[in-house]
Amino acid sequence: xxxxxxxxxxxxxxxxxxxxxxxxxxxxxxxxxxxxxxxxxxxxxxxxxxxxxxxxxxxxxxxxxxxxxxxxxxxxxxxxxxxxxxxxxxxxxxxxxxxxxxxxxxxxxxxxxxxxxxxxxxxxxxxxxxxxxxxxxxxxxxxxxxxxxxxxxxxxxxxxxxxxxxxxxxxxxxxxxxxxxxxxxxxxxxxxxxxxxxxxxxxxxxxxxxxxxxxxxxxxxxxxxxxxxxxxxxxxxxxxxxxxxxxxxxxxxxxxxxxxxxxxxxxxxxxxxxxxxxxxxxxxxxxxxxxxxxxxxxxxxxxxxxxxxxxxxxxxxxxxxxxxx
Ligand code: SF4
Numbered sequence: 001x002x003x004x005x006x007x008x009x010x011x012x013x014x015x016x017x018x019x020x021x022x023x024x025x026x027x028x029x030x031x032x033x034x035x036x037x038x039x040x041x042x043x044x045x046x047x048x049x050x051x052x053x054x055x056x057x058x059x060x061x062x063x064x065x066x067x068x069x070x071x072x073x074x075x076x077x078x079x080x081x082x083x084x085x086x087x088x089x090x091x092x093x094x095x096x097x098x099x100x101x102x103x104x105x106x107x108x109x110x111x112x113x114x115x116x117x118x119x120x121x122x123x124x125x126x127x128x129x130x131x132x133x134x135x136x137x138x139x140x141x142x143x144x145x146x147x148x149x150x151x152x153x154x155x156x157x158x159x160x161x162x163x164x165x166x167x168x169x170x171x172x173x174x175x176x177x178x179x180x181x182x183x184x185x186x187x188x189x190x191x192x193x194x195x196x197x198x199x200x201x202x203x204x205x206x207x208x209x210x211x212x213x214x215x216x217x218x219x220x221x222x223x224x225x226x227x228x229x230x231x232x233x234x235x236x237x238x239x240x241x242x243x244x245x246x247x248x249x250x251x252x253x254x255x256x257x258x259x260x261x262x263x264x265x266x267x268x269x270x271x272x273x274x275x276x277x278x279x280x281x282x283x284x285x286x287x288x289x290x291x292x293x294x295x296x297x298x299x300x301x302x303x304x305x306x307x308x309x310x311x312x313x314x315x316x317x318x319x320x321x322x323x324x325x
Contacts (some may be wrong), residue, residue, distance in 0.1 A: 001073060003175055003207050004053070005291035009067035009079050011045075011052045014060060015296075018282040022048040024231040026067070027308065030175065035201060035208040037222035037239075039215065039254070043229040043278045045159040046211045050177050054088055055081060072174075090120040093168030093206075095178040095197075103152040109136075110148035120171045135166040138203075139196060158189035162196065168199055178199075179211045184323075194221060215258045219243060227251045230279050230289035233308055237315040248317045250274070250295050288320070296321060 013021040023045040064261040114128035136144035139162040182190035227235040253274035274295035287302040308318040
């Protein structure tokens with residue numbers, strides 16, 4: 001049984017212009033201990049999918065209108081915010097893009113991590129503080145015993161993200177969702193944070209759902225990849241298969257847009273951007289949502305929505321190319 005099994009998830013937002021179908025029928029599953037990357041451009045629905053898991057979206061205007069989110073066999077969709085509090089941090093940790101939005105500026109980081117530990121585990125204040133210092137050491141915060149009494153603003157961006165990782169992992173969750181955890185950081189720090197996340201995953205054996213728009217991050221981190229476009233999953237495959245044999249035209253475009261530093265000048269090809277822009281998801285047109293940007297589009301593409309189908313073991317895509325049905 002998958003650790004997390006999302007089926008037919010639809011998360012919509014009410015706006016003045018109409019209903020925005022941000023996530024529209026998404027299926028994603030994550031196995032225990034695996035790293036799954038969810039990739040796509042801004043506005044593809046990857047963050048809304050991740051936030052929907054723990055109902056971290058503002059409701060209203062957002063609403064989960066259909067689907068189920070099974071975590072260890074239990075559907076999270078009908079749970080109240082209070083019931084989800086038992087699962088947040090303890091079972092599912094969350095790492096945000098910008099830690100300052102999720103760390104409390106008026107509490108020391110020690111108080112915040114210890115509070116989370118005490119909410120979920122029967123530990124004394126002293127034990128919680130000791131565990132917090134241990135976690136800060138693990139994520140390589142220098143002088144952890146002293147820094148535990150510092151406030152979030154006293155840390156650099158990279159150090160704050162280390163604190164966020166310590167906080168997300170303090171209760172040893174089975175799944176960690178990391179939403180663009182390195183986007184706000186310098187390039188050198190980005191690599192350190194990804195390495196740290198990988199180290200922590202190996203140490204604690206948790207599953208990681210990494211949300212990113214960067215294919216380079218996917219190549220280095222993922223075991224399996226889900227590609228999203230305009231609120232839908234368009235392709236899913238093990239990482240080597242996805243990069244070696246991308247089948248959906250959108251995935252092919254994403255891969256062609258990655259700079260290749262491993263090739264010499266004679267073999268380098270021009271980077272290609274995907275022309276056009278992502279559609280507005282209010283009253284989207286029928287058929288394939290990628291059709292306006294797709295060089296292979298056929299008449300069926302604007303008439304009928306392609307279904308996500310298995311094209312090889314573990315490899316699924318939603319495209320009419322080669323579709324016999
Ligand atoms: Fe392109 Fe048609 Fe496939 Fe959509 S279904 S990606 S428009 S070929």
